[in-house]
Every structure is written in C-alpha cells, then in structure tokens.
Amino acid sequence: MCFYSIPVLLLPTNCTLSTFFRSTASMISEKYIYQKLSLCFFVFIAVLNIDLSAQDGKILFNSKCASCHNVFKNTTGPALGGFQERENGKWTDTKELLKWVKNPPAYMEHDAYTKGLKAQFGSIMQSFSDITEPELVAIASYVNTTFQKGPGGGTTTATSSEPNEETDGRNAILFGIISLIMAVIAMILMQVNSNLKKLSDDVEGVLRPEPTPFYKNKIYISVVAIAFFVVGGFYVTKGAIGFGRQKEYQPHQPIFYSHKVHAGINQINCLYCHGNAMESKHATIPSTNVCMNCHKAITSYEKGPKLFDEEGKEINGTAEIAKLHKYARFDPKNPAAWDPSKAQPISWVKIHNLPDHVYFNHSQHIKAGNVQCQTCHGEITKMDEVFQFSELSMSWCINCHRDTKVNFYDEEKGTGNKFYSIYEKFHNDLKSGKMDSVTVKDIGGLECQKCHY
Numbered sequence: 001m002c003f004y005s006i007p008v009l010l011l012p013t014n015c016t017l018s019t020f021f022r023s024t025a026s027m028i029s030e031k032y033i034y035q036k037l038s039l040c041f042f043v044f045i046a047v048l049n050i051d052l053s054a055q056d057g058k059i060l061f062n063s064k065c066a067s068c069h070n071v072f073k074n075t076t077g078p079a080l081g082g083f084q085e086r087e088n089g090k091w092t093d094t095k096e097l098l099k100w101v102k103n104p105p106a107y108m109e110h111d112a113y114t115k116g117l118k119a120q121f122g123s124i125m126q127s128f129s130d131i132t133e134p135e136l137v138a139i140a141s142y143v144n145t146t147f148q149k150g151p152g153g154g155t156t157t158a159t160s161s162e163p164n165e166e167t168d169g170r171n172a173i174l175f176g177i178i179s180l181i182m183a184v185i186a187m188i189l190m191q192v193n194s195n196l197k198k199l200s201d202d203v204e205g206v207l208r209p210e211p212t213p214f215y216k217n218k219i220y221i222s223v224v225a226i227a228f229f230v231v232g233g234f235y236v237t238k239g240a241i242g243f244g245r246q247k248e249y250q251p252h253q254p255i256f257y258s259h260k261v262h263a264g265i266n267q268i269n270c271l272y273c274h275g276n277a278m279e280s281k282h283a284t285i286p287s288t289n290v291c292m293n294c295h296k297a298i299t300s301y302e303k304g305p306k307l308f309d310e311e312g313k314e315i316n317g318t319a320e321i322a323k324l325h326k327y328a329r330f331d332p333k334n335p336a337a338w339d340p341s342k343a344q345p346i347s348w349v350k351i352h353n354l355p356d357h358v359y360f361n362h363s364q365h366i367k368a369g370n371v372q373c374q375t376c377h378g379e380i381t382k383m384d385e386v387f388q389f390s391e392l393s394m395s396w397c398i399n400c401h402r403d404t405k406v407n408f409y410d411e412e413k414g415t416g417n418k419f420y421s422i423y424e425k426f427h428n429d430l431k432s433g434k435m436d437s438v439t440v441k442d443i444g445g446l447e448c449q450k451c452h453y
C-alpha cells in the first residue's frame with residue numbers, strides 16, 4: 001500500500017513538481033500540462049481516498065465487530081451483509097444505527113425488531129459507547145462492498161484478525177491499472193496540446209523548431225526513469241526485508257505427527273508438550289520420552305480419522321507410531337525390556353525462526369500477556385502438519401503491541417493481572433478516566449531495545 005501513498009506525499013510538494021516541469025518543459029505550455037497533471041493527481045487521490053475509507057472500515061470492522069459478526073454467515077450475531085435492507089431500511093439512517101451500536105440494551109427496550117433478534121441469537125450485542133458516526137459509515141461501506149463482491153471476494157471470518165491479503169492484492173492491481181490509465185491520459189493530453197500549439201503557430205505564421213518525438217522528449221524520459229526507480233526501489237527494499245521470512249513454511253517432518261489428532265481430537269493440552277512456554281523464552285519441542293508416556297500403551301492408530309499428507313497421500317498412522325518406537329528403542333512385543341535412557345531424540349525440523357537480533361519471549365506473552373497460542377500460531381488443533389501461520393515480521397509484532405490492551409488489575413472487580421501493579425500512573429489515569437485502556441505500546445512495547453539485542 002505504501003507505494004500508492006507516494007502520490008499523496010508528492011502533493012504537498014507541488015511546487016517542486018512544478019519547478020521540475022518548468023525547467024524541463026520549456027517548449028510545451030507548462031501551465032497547461034501542469035493543470036492537466038494536477039487534475040489527474042486530484043482524481044487519482046479522490047479515488048484513493050474512497051478506497052482508503054473502505055480500508056478504514058475494514059480495520060474497524062475487524063477490530064470491533066468481527067469477533068461476533070461475519071458478512072456472509074450468522075455467527076454470534078447476524079450476518080451483516082445486506083443489513084441496511086432489513087426492516088424497511090431502518091439501518092440506512094446512520095443516526096439510528098449509531099444509537100443501536102452505542103447502547104443495544106437501551107435501544108432494545110423500545111424496539112421490537114432488535115428484541116426479536118436477541119431472542120433469536122441468545123446473547124446481547126456489546127455496547128460501543130465511544131464509536132462515532134463516521135466510523136459506522138466506514139464500517140457500513142466496507143460491509144456493503146464486501147457483500148457485493150460475494151463470498152471469497154473479501155470474506156472476513158470471525159477468527160481472522162489478519163488483513164485479507166486477497167483483497168489487498170486485488171486493490172494493488174486496481175491501483176496499478178488506474179495509475180497506468182492516468183499516465184497514458186497525461187501523455188495523450190501533452191501530445192494533443194503540443195499538436196494544437198503547433199497548429200495555431202502555423203496559422204499565425206510563427207516559426208517553431210521541429211517538435212522532438214516523444215521518445216527523445218526529456219519529460220517522458222525523466223518521468224519513466226523516476227517511475228522505474230520508485231517502483232523498482234520499492235520492490236527491491238520489500239524483497240530485501242522479506243528475505244528469510246517464511247510464512248506458510250511447512251517442512252516435511254521425520255514422523256507424521258498430527259496436532260489435529262493429539263491437540264484437537266484427543267484434546268491434549270498444548271502445555272503438556274510445550275509446557276516451557278509458561279516459564280521461559282522457548283516453548284520447546286517435547287522429548288521422545290514425553291511421547292512414550294502414552295505410546296508405550298498406544299501402539300497403533302485405529303480410532304482417529306484417515307490421515308493424508310500435503311500431496312494427498314494416505315498416511316499409515318500405525319507405521320508412524322512404529323517410527324517413534326524405533327527412535328525410542330522400544331519393542332512393542334517386549335515392553336518390559338524398554339530402557340527409557342536409551343531413547344534417541346527425534347530430529348524435528350524447526351518451523352518458526354526469528355533472526356538472531358530479535359528477542360522474543362513466550363512466557364511474557366502467555367503468562368503475563370495472556371495471549372492465546374492460536375493468536376500467533378493459528379488453528380494448530382486443526383493442522384495435521386504444522387505450518388508457520390504468522391509472518392513474524394517486525395510490523396506484525398508492532399501492530400499487535402499497538403492494538404492489544406494490557407489486562408490491568410481492576411481493584412473493584414478483582415479481575416485482571418496484578419503483574420502490572422507497578423504502573424501506578426496508568427492506574428491512577430484509568431481511575432480518573434483520563435485513559436480508558438492501556439496498550440502494550442504504553443508500557444514500552446515499541447521500544448527498540450525491548451525486542452532487539
């Protein structure tokens with residue numbers, strides 16, 4: 001997206017742009033070109049702004065509403081797609097919508113329709129007392145455009161807080177096409193202008209030097225060169241930063257060990273195997289003997305569903321357990337002879353890898369921060385083979401630190417985390433109403449040295 005904000009950055013520097021054209025375009029009426037070009041810029045920026053507000057709506061929707069609402073499906077609350085057509089278009093009146101979202105229980109008291117919805121959905125909608133009308137307009141416009149695109153065109157699932165890459169990609173292409181069209185229009189206008197000028201000069205009998213063809217024209221050459229550097233520079237930098245990142249990385253493991261079978265179907269707690277995540281920096285992978293706690297007795301795979309690997313090949317669970325037994329030097333026919341101290345480690349391939357200059361600590365996030373494993377690692381309980389769910393980029397860390405509220409201890413209710421009691425000033429500000437929440441950013445989560453050695 002950042003590439004497309006470049007024109008916006010250029011706008012305040014109009015004067016440099018105009019001097020640039022003035023110095024290079026002395027032959028063509030620079031005022032005319034400048035007018036046309038700035039018109040193009042304004043149209044371009046208007047288009048951008050429309051989409052930016054839809055983007056804002058998306059962010060707002062994902063952060064405030066998506067936990068209960070999906071555009072297409074009923075979840076905790078009703079599907080929001082087409083909501084403004086319901087009840088004779090009651091929600092098209094944003095004042096009415098604002099009243100509802102600000103305080104559903106109060107609204108419901110004198111409104112049979114929403115009372116009926118509550119009877120249907122069981123739970124009552126959360127109040128958003130500080131939401132504003134423009135924010136709701138942005139959310140509504142995001143919901144409506146997503147609904148028009150249809151499922152798959154920008155589906156927001158109730159669990160995903162990740163921005164939807166598919167639509168982002170599509171927007172990028174759309175912006176690309178728009179910019180291209182604008183550039184072509186600008187060039188045509190410049191050509192037309194120079195031809196007209198030539199005609200009028202001919203009529204008036206003014207002698208002019210032969211116009212230079214466009215491929216020799218300094219403006220065209222400079223514009224193309226600048227565009228090339230900007231676009232090229234953007235992608236080279238992006239590529240260089242992304243070097244070594246491996247979202248979706250799913251290596252082949254020595255044993256086909258399924259998290260779905262263990263943590264999903266058999267509901268083994270993550271901490272049974274990754275218990276270190278509570279106390280230390282690393283969650284760590286369990287040793288062979290931890291597996292053997294159960295697999296001394298479980299020597300075949302019978303009860304679970306059929307397993308398939310990424311290529312769709314069927315996996316023989318019993319044979320995979322036999323591989324485990326081989327590592328453990330365990331003979332199922334003679335369990336009594338097993339010596340646990342002879343077990344060999346299994347050479348699991350590490351999936352998540354932060355660069356060495358980054359400090360990340362599991363216990364800080366899980367014990368103090370109370371973040372769920374799934375927030376960072378995805379729905380592990382549904383994965384047969386684990387893959388890297390999050391990008392592990394710096395902006396991923398930072399964005400979450402900006403948005404996540406710290407669970408401060410509430411003295412009146414007795415809820416929250418006492419770990420934060422050292423932040424006395426924030427406590428006082430919370431009490432006096434100066435702040436309504438404290439984010440990780442406020443307690444220093446954006447300071448470079450907290451994450452970098």
Ligand code: HEC
Pocket residue numbers: 061064065066067068069076077078083086091101104114117118119121122123124125126128131139
């Ligand atoms: C905690 C869950 C929850 C959150 C968060 C939530 N809603 Fe709701 N919403 C509901 C439920 C449940 C209903 C159905 C009415 C009821 O039971 O209160 C509902 C109903 C609605 C309706 C009426 C739908 C219809 O069919 O007419 C609208 C509009 C709405 N919500 C908008 C929003 C917006 C906008 C947000 C985000 C700012 C939001 N909701 C956040 C749970 C939620």
Ligand code: HEC
Pocket residue numbers: 253257259262263268269270271272273274285286348349350351352353373374377380381385386
């Ligand atoms: C019975 C033991 C066991 C349980 C329970 C378990 N895991 Fe694992 N986990 C493993 C093993 C073994 C590996 C290494 C093999 C692999 O990557 O599949 C692993 C790998 C992982 C990885 C990838 C680590 C890397 O290499 O970067 C993540 C993330 C993970 N587990 C998260 C979880 C979460 C979240 C849960 C709970 C929902 C869970 N695990 C439950 C044994 C377990």
Ligand code: HEC
Pocket residue numbers: 270271274277281282283284285352353354360362365366371372373374375376377392
């Ligand atoms: C705030 C995000 C976050 C949360 C929450 C989180 N992890 Fe991780 N996890 C990471 C990152 C980042 C790495 C890569 C660490 C590295 O390379 O040093 C990682 C690595 C791992 C690994 C690979 C071994 C290691 O420790 O480096 C396992 C296993 C794992 N996580 C399991 C879990 C389990 C189980 C939970 C829940 C109890 C959990 N994680 C919660 C971000 C998270």
Ligand code: HEC
Pocket residue numbers: 255256257258259261262266268286287288290291292293294295298300301302303304307315317318320321324
């Ligand atoms: C708390 C008990 C428990 C632990 C610990 C445990 N398993 Fe399992 N394992 C099971 C159960 C239950 C099944 C499913 C058996 C069935 O459905 O018939 C299973 C099935 C399997 C299978 C066959 C299905 C598949 O996932 O491919 C393999 C292989 C396996 N386990 C490997 C391991 C490894 C490796 C470890 C150590 C990282 C481990 N297990 C730890 C209970 C456990």
Ligand code: HEC
Pocket residue numbers: 354358359360361364365368369370371375376392393396397398400401404405406440443444445450451
């Ligand atoms: C899902 C949200 C989330 C993500 C993603 C996340 N964090 Fe955090 N982080 C938190 C929360 C919540 C806390 C507050 C815990 C506490 O108070 O110590 C925190 C605290 C921290 C702290 C301590 C800050 C302080 O001032 O004490 C560090 C360091 C940190 N995170 C590093 C990272 C790094 C590095 C990454 C990326 C690899 C990352 N975090 C990704 C939620 C997140």
Ligand code: HEC
Pocket residue numbers: 241242244245354355358392393394397398401445446447448449450451452
């Ligand atoms: C919340 C944790 C966090 C904070 C705070 C943070 N960084 Fe980072 N930083 C990371 C992570 C994670 C990476 C690795 C990204 C990757 O592998 O692509 C990184 C990578 C970098 C890189 C390498 C280039 C890149 O993007 O990969 C530089 C340079 C950097 N950080 C500088 C800074 C500076 C300067 C600050 C303070 C303004 C800062 N960081 C604050 C987590 C953090």
